[in-house]
Amino acid sequence: MRRIAAPFACAPGLRLEAHERVSKLQVDGLNDRLNRLEILMERLERRLWLTVYGVVGAILGQAFQGLLNAVP
Template sequence: MTIRRPGEGSRFLYDSFDAASARIEANERVAEERWSALEFRLGQIDAVLERLEKRIWVGVYGVAAFLLAQGAEAVIRTAMR
């Protein structure tokens, strides 16, 4: 490599470029972005599952209330006879 003298052209003609290091840094940035996207998506999935769980419990409580109402109605009808 030639030593660069001030004012003698572009530094890119004389400075070495470490391609392996640049490739590793680029891969690390890509992996970091993928990881953050994965965390974001997992957060969305978690929120959807929580909403689904709430809906399922509302359904379970609704069925239980219906069955209790039917049982109470049957008890009241037999007591009235």
């Protein structure tokens, strides 16, 4: 009967595994930061559009008020 030996853990292999784990952690951290930035950009975009609509509403309100004052 033939016996299969356990895999041998050598220093270069362990170093490679450690590097892969560190790389994965770095990529996961970057993805997390990117997701947070995307959420912040969506919030900022929403605020920007609300500001634009508010300014347009104020201008239209003043124009409408001017028309009401001009017409008896």
